[in-house]
Amino acid sequence: MITVPLSYNEIGPDTLSRVLKSYAGRHHEEIIRDLEQKLSVVTGSPNVLAVTSGTSAMHLALQVAGVNAGDYVIAPTFAYVATVSPAIYVGARLVLVDSETKTWNIDPVLVRRAVEKLKHEGKRVGAMVVVHNYGVPADMDELAAIGREFSVPVIEDAAESFGSTWRGKWTGTIGDIGVYSFNSNKTITGFGGGALVSSNADWIAKARYLAAHARSNLPYYQHEVVGYNYRMSPITAAYVMTQLQIMPLLFERRRSIDGVYRAEGKKQGLIFQGILELGGFQPWLTACLLPGSLLPKNVLDKLNSAGIEGRRLWKPLHAQPAFRHAESHGLALSSHLFDRGLVLPMGPDNVTPPAVVSEVLSALK
Numbered sequence: 001m002i003t004v005p006l007s008y009n010e011i012g013p014d015t016l017s018r019v020l021k022s023y024a025g026r027h028h029e030e031i032i033r034d035l036e037q038k039l040s041v042v043t044g045s046p047n048v049l050a051v052t053s054g055t056s057a058m059h060l061a062l063q064v065a066g067v068n069a070g071d072y073v074i075a076p077t078f079a080y081v082a083t084v085s086p087a088i089y090v091g092a093r094l095v096l097v098d099s100e101t102k103t104w105n106i107d108p109v110l111v112r113r114a115v116e117k118l119k120h121e122g123k124r125v126g127a128m129v130v131v132h133n134y135g136v137p138a139d140m141d142e143l144a145a146i147g148r149e150f151s152v153p154v155i156e157d158a159a160e161s162f163g164s165t166w167r168g169k170w171t172g173t174i175g176d177i178g179v180y181s182f183n184s185n186k187t188i189t190g191f192g193g194g195a196l197v198s199s200n201a202d203w204i205a206k207a208r209y210l211a212a213h214a215r216s217n218l219p220y221y222q223h224e225v226v227g228y229n230y231r232m233s234p235i236t237a238a239y240v241m242t243q244l245q246i247m248p249l250l251f252e253r254r255r256s257i258d259g260v261y262r263a264e265g266k267k268q269g270l271i272f273q274g275i276l277e278l279g280g281f282q283p284w285l286t287a288c289l290l291p292g293s294l295l296p297k298n299v300l301d302k303l304n305s306a307g308i309e310g311r312r313l314w315k316p317l318h319a320q321p322a323f324r325h326a327e328s329h330g331l332a333l334s335s336h337l338f339d340r341g342l343v344l345p346m347g348p349d350n351v352t353p354p355a356v357v358s359e360v361l362s363a364l365k
Ligand SMILES: Cc1ncc(COP(=O)(O)O)c(C=O)c1O
Pocket: 052, 053, 054, 055, 056, 079, 080, 082, 083, 131, 157, 159, 160, 180, 181, 182, 183, 192, 193, 194
């Protein structure tokens, strides 16, 4: 039986019921609108759209950023699949780029090389997607500079980095448009749901229109283009609100667990995902490489037999059959991360940090 899950949020029916009661007699759209306002305050982004998932947010982000079928989209190969699937939905072609050695996020040097090559070949680069893997911020100075220089929109996939910062600004709000996820295992959850943020009010207005079946503002049903059913449910919005109320506690809990893993794990030879000086890390999960000849599978088997969950690091997207046709740039590091790394569990959100880490660290020994 698993007693320390990777990342588990207990459902809090009482807090949910309190929020729902506070909206009794009001139109349920108000819950979603209020959540969007709260997210705007919390993230510092002036424009927010609440949607059904991080994946749908990414699908909308690509479209409002102007990515068309046949365009090239630059994305990390070391990432979760949902980062890139929406690029395929819109008919774009993926260019998968390896990580840099410190943060294990997309390497700006390789991104520049990829953009220059594509431009030289006369190909249109529709967007660059940046992921802050496991909550560790990517080098947004370099990546945003490349985006500006080559007029390529930068889409930040901040699904795993809600609360992390770059130069003090929330990840997701630094590029041209940003994506958050509130799925079941995220730090702040709605057991589903996501959000889109941008300083570009027109983009968010367009995404809002597309997310509600592209219905024109007329007294009858009129649709000039094909849209989607991507609006967030009010129940999900209410749940995300309950989580925002306890956000400092949820954040602190993960920071504390990550801190002990790093301090104690270092003594056992683990190598941790690095954080750049300008990055503020709000951990989703703690990612590390194993020392010596230890293999992730053997360590995970050991942890599992002690009731502890862990996961291998992302299997690179270039090695996934689904993306075998994608162009790629420099793949050695992401392959090494997959071969040698794992993520350590955060456990259930109602269990204290010492209880989680003591079990995991003793099993790791
Ligand atoms: C990096 C990344 N992008 C996108 C997503 C998709 O979010 P969702 O599960 O809400 O669709 C996730 C998480 O699932 C993720 O980790």
